[in-house]
Amino acid sequence: MSHSSQLALLRSMLRIRRIEEAIADRYAEQEMRCPMHLCIGQEAIAVGVCAALSKGDSVFSNHRAHGHYLAKGGSLNAMVAELYGRSTGCCGGRGGSMHLIDLDAGFSGSTPIVGGTVPLAVGAAWASSLKQSEQVTVVFFGDGCFEEGVVHESMNFAKLHKLPVVFVCENNNFSVYTRLNERQPERPLYRVAEAHGLAAYTGNGNDVEEVLAISRKAVGLARQGQGPQFIELHAYRWREHCGPNFDDELNYRTAQEIKAGIHDCPIASYTRKLEKENGNIHLEIERCEAEIQREIAAAFEFALSSKKPSIDDSQGKVYA
Amino acid sequence: MSHSSQLALLRSMLRIRRIEEAIADRYAEQEMRCPMHLCIGQEAIAVGVCAALSKGDSVFSNHRAHGHYLAKGGSLNAMVAELYGRSTGCCGGRGGSMHLIDLDAGFSGSTPIVGGTVPLAVGAAWASSLKQSEQVTVVFFGDGCFEEGVVHESMNFAKLHKLPVVFVCENNNFSVYTRLNERQPERPLYRVAEAHGLAAYTGNGNDVEEVLAISRKAVGLARQGQGPQFIELHAYRWREHCGPNFDDELNYRTAQEIKAGIHDCPIASYTRKLEKENGNIHLEIERCEAEIQREIAAAFEFALSSKKPSIDDSQGKVYA
Amino acid sequence: MKHRDITFAEAIREGLDQSMEKDPRVIVIGEGVPDPKAIFNTTAGLRDKYGNRRVFDMPLSENGMTGICIGAALSGLRPVMVHQRIDFALLAMDQLINNAAKWHYMFDGKASVPLVVRMIVGRGWGQGPQHSQSLQAMFAHAPGIKVIMPTTAYDAKGMLISAIEDNNPVLFIEHRLLHQIKDNVPEEYYRVPLGQAKVLHEGDAVTVAAFSYMAVEALVAAKALKSAMGIGIDVLDMRSVRPLDVASVLNSVRKTGQLIVADTASRTGSIAGELISQVSEQAFDALRTHPVRIACPDHPAPTSHFMTRHYYPGPQMIADEVLKMVGADKTSTNYRELCALMLHDGPHDAPNRGFTGPF
Amino acid sequence: MKHRDITFAEAIREGLDQSMEKDPRVIVIGEGVPDPKAIFNTTAGLRDKYGNRRVFDMPLSENGMTGICIGAALSGLRPVMVHQRIDFALLAMDQLINNAAKWHYMFDGKASVPLVVRMIVGRGWGQGPQHSQSLQAMFAHAPGIKVIMPTTAYDAKGMLISAIEDNNPVLFIEHRLLHQIKDNVPEEYYRVPLGQAKVLHEGDAVTVAAFSYMAVEALVAAKALKSAMGIGIDVLDMRSVRPLDVASVLNSVRKTGQLIVADTASRTGSIAGELISQVSEQAFDALRTHPVRIACPDHPAPTSHFMTRHYYPGPQMIADEVLKMVGADKTSTNYRELCALMLHDGPHDAPNRGFTGPF
Numbered sequence A, B: 001m002s003h004s005s006q007l008a009l010l011r012s013m014l015r016i017r018r019i020e021e022a023i024a025d026r027y028a029e030q031e032m033r034c035p036m037h038l039c040i041g042q043e044a045i046a047v048g049v050c051a052a053l054s055k056g057d058s059v060f061s062n063h064r065a066h067g068h069y070l071a072k073g074g075s076l077n078a079m080v081a082e083l084y085g086r087s088t089g090c091c092g093g094r095g096g097s098m099h100l101i102d103l104d105a106g107f108s109g110s111t112p113i114v115g116g117t118v119p120l121a122v123g124a125a126w127a128s129s130l131k132q133s134e135q136v137t138v139v140f141f142g143d144g145c146f147e148e149g150v151v152h153e154s155m156n157f158a159k160l161h162k163l164p165v166v167f168v169c170e171n172n173n174f175s176v177y178t179r180l181n182e183r184q185p186e187r188p189l190y191r192v193a194e195a196h197g198l199a200a201y202t203g204n205g206n207d208v209e210e211v212l213a214i215s216r217k218a219v220g221l222a223r224q225g226q227g228p229q230f231i232e233l234h235a236y237r238w239r240e241h242c243g244p245n246f247d248d249e250l251n252y253r254t255a256q257e258i259k260a261g262i263h264d265c266p267i268a269s270y271t272r273k274l275e276k277e278n279g280n281i282h283l284e285i286e287r288c289e290a291e292i293q294r295e296i297a298a299a300f301e302f303a304l305s306s307k308k309p310s311i312d313d314s315q316g317k318v319y320a
Numbered sequence C, D: 001m002k003h004r005d006i007t008f009a010e011a012i013r014e015g016l017d018q019s020m021e022k023d024p025r026v027i028v029i030g031e032g033v034p035d036p037k038a039i040f041n042t043t044a045g046l047r048d049k050y051g052n053r054r055v056f057d058m059p060l061s062e063n064g065m066t067g068i069c070i071g072a073a074l075s076g077l078r079p080v081m082v083h084q085r086i087d088f089a090l091l092a093m094d095q096l097i098n099n100a101a102k103w104h105y106m107f108d109g110k111a112s113v114p115l116v117v118r119m120i121v122g123r124g125w126g127q128g129p130q131h132s133q134s135l136q137a138m139f140a141h142a143p144g145i146k147v148i149m150p151t152t153a154y155d156a157k158g159m160l161i162s163a164i165e166d167n168n169p170v171l172f173i174e175h176r177l178l179h180q181i182k183d184n185v186p187e188e189y190y191r192v193p194l195g196q197a198k199v200l201h202e203g204d205a206v207t208v209a210a211f212s213y214m215a216v217e218a219l220v221a222a223k224a225l226k227s228a229m230g231i232g233i234d235v236l237d238m239r240s241v242r243p244l245d246v247a248s249v250l251n252s253v254r255k256t257g258q259l260i261v262a263d264t265a266s267r268t269g270s271i272a273g274e275l276i277s278q279v280s281e282q283a284f285d286a287l288r289t290h291p292v293r294i295a296c297p298d299h300p301a302p303t304s305h306f307m308t309r310h311y312y313p314g315p316q317m318i319a320d321e322v323l324k325m326v327g328a329d330k331t332s333t334n335y336r337e338l339c340a341l342m343l344h345d346g347p348h349d350a351p352n353r354g355f356t357g358p359f
């Protein structure tokens, strides 16, 4: 992989991280008044998968969508404005953090009913298959989501019709504060997908190049008409399930576990790797950081100076 | 297996067959006025599985329930009266063919929403596990039902809590008039259950001894606390999906296919096998047939002479 | 225009056929759609004509398949999905209510869900508790969804076409006993607007607003009342549950001053209650007496035909309520004539004499 | 008896605790039940006390888990299941409506389903379109199910205990804004019967029948109306959606002649409509003027707090409707005092000043 491609991956992860950190920092100001699920620690999945997609491809996502949205090229301004509930938000304020959309960027929508968008992605893939378009559709969801029957129904139909859809399961071992072993028997998730007949892969969700490599393969096969693909990626959520803070005090995971999770930081480890391969990239990173900070500042300014929706804006567009 | 056990299996299958034939014959009289799904051709599954159960075990079933109900020891009189919509029916006429129950016999209920009873069986097994009782629960369902997400949700929970439940999937290759290959990708169903972590088996649903052998093993393991078991059995439905008749004229299956299905008759083949092993059993069969015919005649007489429910009987018992 | 009587089921088939012909984005999917029985013949021949890339059977996965159809609708197709019984659609409530109904609103109009879901309300021949619910009120509580219940073959075709052309999720609810009823249906492609009630019969005495098959029953009552007792009533076939055409009912009630609403559902929480409430809220002064609701009793539908006989309200109940309202004499010979005129031809639990079950 | 104020959430916890203590068949299950946040602290400590064979977390499988709980209920357990948001229960409609509601009826009373499902209605802090629906009317349309919505901590505990002792499926709907409201709650095990409205405030001018959190809002309006304008109204906390205590409302309406129904749901198809309809059907002559419905508008709930401010009806709207009915003067200084008395303390989208989100 070229140095510039590698830097682009790093930059994309860093950008998501910094944006979410900025959101977390400002959350306490009480102006972003909606539930928010940060993906800090899981950026490599969003970035690695989306790097394997082209603009015309479609992505659906869930409650933890900021990273997916940004990695796919969703407008930062429209996202931040949405968190602030402003008229310039991607849903005009109607959605908030849990409802993102940017059709120009191929980000088809994220919603917080767990499992809700999984069949939608299959339906989008079905449409592109019937239209014989080149489009591949990706859906991001979590290990908890895998427990929803609708996921299995979706895989069955996707395989039956050999649809160009890639299921990306982010396994962070938790559904809210409940561990996988209180919700599922011990067996690999991706094996169930395999038994449904899907091509299935598993990998380290902290390794952006590994994610990209698996995704390239899966997306390529899907595009070639080889049918649905399933990728299970392991990662770790650093902060609380919902909200801006760390949650060490809740004691549902040990300090040691959190430390280990943070130690596997996809950004830090990738930075180390790039430095090992390419020598010092300190300056490049600094430039990125500066650009990102400028972009973030502008986005918050955009949001805060945007129109506040009125009662009229909350009405209408109930029916198309 | 002893000769008398073998004869009991044969008799049980024959009894179900003759009862359903009698129902089919009389259906045209228009006095059994409800949808009816006959299991003619699939008797070995009901009989083989239930022979592995004890009276205290529980069975749930679906729309095609006559065989399961009878094999588990459900009252014939109460069933026939139910088909006739009489007050003496097992649901007092409220249910008809698609809603059978006989709690004394451990037949916990059958309903026609496909998949509806699958989680119920898991719940019953959960209760027996929490009560540390010996009970095993079996649920019968079809290959079509396997497409319902709730089945996967149920398997997940059953395995998670190692529940004493046996999933019996009767694969007759059809959901109404739609073949498996228009509904599911090509892959064995039981493999999906296996991927969920269940002990899974497959077998010839036309061979009652094979069904019994697999069921004994599965039920035994479930009872020993080894967790949920899954059995896929292949069989063939001879008659129309719903209703009393053959349906060759519908042309969704070839005459040849139907002929082959009927050729594999579980009763005829088992009779041949017993004759080969034990010599002529003609007389024994004749005795069975005569007993069965007497029982059937009595059941129809019981039903037809039973009270017809009134408007009062249709009210009440909405709340317990 | 040539008069041509075809059944409600044939009208649906023709509506599907012409929609598919006109718009290549229309696809049809459902359990049994291409099978030999073709959903009571409403989808017969479609696969032969449009092929297996536009006409699909589907796995038994109601929630998943609804979501898949929503995804397809978001991506430019116009799926028509079919459930052989509305009861099965309860499995799909999540996708219908959480996604289909809200997508357009919550994404600020950036996308829409042009989806039609046909749902059949079962009745007769022992359909029983899980195969004969009439659930329109549950679905109609969700803003963002349209719920329609055409009664005549003419409306079935025209409203199906409008539903398919509509950019919103439209639930098209068909009562099983309507399928074989014939009506004059034009051969060409035509639309009947969604959300408007239709006057089936006119009179000054009472307004009867009826949904789906109950409009058929109300018309029987209206004709009998007229001919036997000389009592004229307005019968409105509501045709749509959401939007609910309250204005038309108000119009009629302002004339008659008396309202009966007849619904196919079980009583409490029915859309009949909603309509009565809206009329009471909006035209209280126009009402001369208390409004009346006619619906199924508040228990599940039993299976036994001995019990269903009393479960479903029919023309007799409607006529009796009308007579109560107008204070008519029920001991007259005219009343006996009225009752005779309303007698159902054939067994009460079958659509017609020729029927031998099951369905 | 000792006076003791505890919150609605604590009252639920205590009700669960005492039910589990009293009856070993009671088990509690739900996403997050044993987690550190313990469903807004309503299940705190239960696992420590009763162990992991009676207190369970669960997979994200709403329909399956509901069926599993029904199966367990049929087999002698008395499960209490929890959904953190009622919106998730839409996934379980099939099991709730097709099985739980009908099992006792369709099997002729041979078995019953003693199941409680707690469902939380979200509101505030940008819950948005998929996390703040108020779906009681959908569930309440099914005969065989009970749907209750306690408002006070006292009732939360007593009705939860009654629900757990009840042999039927009972949906126990909790409004999120009630959780932190305190009330005098006895320490001992007690029952509050299901299906009865409670008079929260008395007066002759108007009847306000309110559901769940709207009863809190109605009480604010009632007190302010009394103190600022000297207008007395009846406020009925309906407490139960099915059965619906129409008799109590009729009693009050026979006195006041005027009816306002305030609901937490979106307007069309709401249970408020059902109640208005039943009152209009049964006590038309007692009504002096048209009944009024107060509910959320007919669109999904937006997320932005700039928009939710206008989405939810509150005491002001209730008071204004009362004033319209009694023909009171809205230009007086008394009216300004009334408005001031009803001002909400703190941001409109948070339960109190201290709250910093999210929930």
Ligand SMILES: Cc1ncc(C[n+]2csc(CCOP(=O)(O)OP(=O)(O)O)c2C)c(N)n1
Pocket (backbone or CB within 6 Å): A063, A064, A112, A113, A114, A115, A141, A142, A143, A144, A145, A146, A170, A172, A174, A175, A176, A241, D031, D060, D062, D084, D088, D091
């Ligand atoms: C149908 C449904 N059930 C429950 C919830 C509540 N909920 C929101 S996020 C979440 C956890 C999901 O876990 P997972 O899919 O692993 O995603 P993660 O949060 O770990 O990224 C739950 C239970 C919901 N939103 N929707």
Ligand SMILES: Cc1ncc(C[n+]2csc(CCOP(=O)(O)OP(=O)(O)O)c2C)c(N)n1
Pocket (backbone or CB within 6 Å): B063, B064, B112, B113, B114, B115, B141, B142, B143, B144, B145, B146, B170, B172, B174, B175, B176, B241, C031, C060, C062, C084, C088, C091
């Ligand atoms: C949820 C639901 N969807 C659809 C139906 C209609 N239906 C009744 S039986 C059946 C076929 C089921 O096939 P399978 O499970 O293989 O059982 P079989 O009839 O072959 O015994 C269908 C689709 C239903 N009853 N319930």
Ligand SMILES: [Mg+2]
Pocket (backbone or CB within 6 Å): A142, A143, A144, A170, A171, A172, A173, A174, A175, A176
């Ligand atoms: Mg997770």
Ligand SMILES: [Mg+2]
Pocket (backbone or CB within 6 Å): B142, B143, B144, B170, B171, B172, B173, B174, B175, B176
């Ligand atoms: Mg089958």
